[in-house]
Amino acid sequence: MTITNALSGTSVDEVSDGIYRINTPVVFEDGPGGFSFNQYLIVDDEPLLFHTGPRKMFALVREAVASVIPPERLRHIAFSHVEADECGSLNEWLAVAPDAQPLCGSIAKLVSIDDLADRPARGLEDGEAVELGKHKVRWLATPHLPHAWECGMLIEETTRALLCSDLFTQPGSDHPPITGSDILGPCEAFRRSMDYYSHTKHADAMLERLAALEPRMLACMHGSAWEGDCASLVRALAQSLHE
Template identity: 70%
Template sequence: MGVTNRESGTNVHEVSDGIYRINTPVSIPGSGFSFNQYLILDDEPLLFHTGPRKMFPLVREAVASILPVERLRYIGFSHVESDECGSLNEWLAVAPHAVPLCGRVAAMVSIEDLADRSPRAMADGELITLGTHAVRWFDAPHLPHAWECGFLTEETTRTLLCGDLFTQGGSKLPALTESDILGPSEAFRHKMDYFSHTRNADAMLERLAATQPTTLACMHGSAWRGDGGKLLRSLADSLSA
């Protein structure tokens, strides 16, 4: 794996067993940023996050470097936002057996209407087996934002597909790191203040921490390896402060 598009710098790296991070760096005045999608390669492959609609050709090219795109079975996302599901219908067009995968609230308020194919709506705590991998959905309203927000954990590899949690700025970060991401992500949060600051944040973060993830698959910046439960509890402490 490596760079799949030299012009954009889009690249692919395996960050956990059978889980691939697709990354596209972008230039923002005064800094840089990146967009990540995660592909779980299995009997019923799952793509988590679609990327923005205009980024679809780049992400499709990257996915095609791993498997035929028409094999995709699920197109999942944390909440309804351009970088989460902006190219959802483009993916449904090229993957005829794929369906959107989201929480019940997202299905009810948005995806049944926005998507060209009805979603597979997951209940809180529900598990879906993909083959050797299995993903469980956790409702997390307003963490960090959006009523329909939620996260997937991949139980075999103990990977948390954590969406906008631990967002890091910058466009030249390693695919996978064991270095501190809480400091950089909190600095980014304080500058942008994109959290809703829900009163239930502590309880929801503790629930995610209890799954004991060892890989955090962040949507922006590096994926992270280590004691994910400890890091999620540290995030809860920082939000409370």
Template identity: 65%
Template sequence: MIVTDKETGTNLAEIAEGIFRINTPIPPSAFPGGFSFNQYLILDEEPLLFHTGPRAIFAPVTGAIATVMPIERLRHVAFSHVEADECGTLNQLLALAPQAQPLCGQIAAMVSIGDLADRPPTALNDGETRSLGRHQVRWLDAAHLPHGWECGYLFEETTRTLLCGDLFTQPGIGEEPLTRGDILGPSDAFRRQLDYFAHSPHSSSLLAKLAATRPQRLACMHGSAWEGDGAALLGALGESLARAA
């Protein structure tokens, strides 16, 4: 892990071959217990950024990207759902990367991104894949999991990394880039405190669909990325949600 911005503590670490986590810690003085925002950069012939971060951290995020590649090489700006920390600087990134396009699901393109974005989006169907070069990503629709009709995820097939957004939001500053430790317990506690899951009756079946990819890494948007039996952990999340229903 290398610190790329000393003022904010933004740092960069490779969590899988060619996949970098960009982490900006939010200290306890600004958020009780601390928090973090993560973006994931897939470095390839067609580089892809998953999550943009909110506008307040645009400079350190783009600075971190610049340590591994020129920002203008970016080709895809992807996200799980429409929210400030997911795609708040989408248009700013498009302005810096003239060949980049938003990449999202069909619902997001229809209800939001086709209008909000300064460039037309690449809209993927459920299960549709996109080659980036050595890496290949597959879009998985996941409406209202945890929130947002347009919600979905990208599964990177080469490294078996699931870019899983808010599913395992952990408190704290995410100082460990990649862990094999418990992330379900802390994320469950955080979920019970803030109640940001949609309580959809389809959550279990959608988690089973994600588990069927048998991910070896979970690239979380808040907190540490995780390595291990991803299918089992997604199943455990489903059981936890069922008990809470």
């Protein structure tokens, strides 16, 4: 683990070949526990950042990216859906990376990003792939899973890392970069307490599609990245949503 900011505890770890998890823990004042925010940097000929982090965390995330590559090398600023932690600092990243373009689903481009962003987005259709060099990412549209019409995920086809955004949100601020221990229990307890899933009737089909891809890692936005039998874990989540 490389700590890039001692005050915030922001750190960087290579969690798969050429894929770096940037993590900032947050402890809430006058509140129990904490939370964590992750971004994933794919280093290649055309580097990609997945999740920008909130606007107020931009300096921390930029510092962390700079510990791996010059931020101006970024070519793709990607995210799952429109929320502050997903794309809140999008324009700040476009300013420091002049050749970068927002990368999102076609719905997000249509309804939000071409208005919010300082440069037009590349809107991906379901199943569309983007070559980064030795890595290739493919957009998987998951409308309303876990939330937001424009929601989607990326699978990196070389490492089989699934950039799954909020799908397995883990509470707390102290997480190892990678784990193989139980995350479904804490994730589901947190989901039930917050009720942030959309209750879409198509969840089963979308989760089965993700499981059938047989990812080797779940690159979660909040908490640890998870290694193990990812297909079984995704199917266990589908079962839990019924219970």
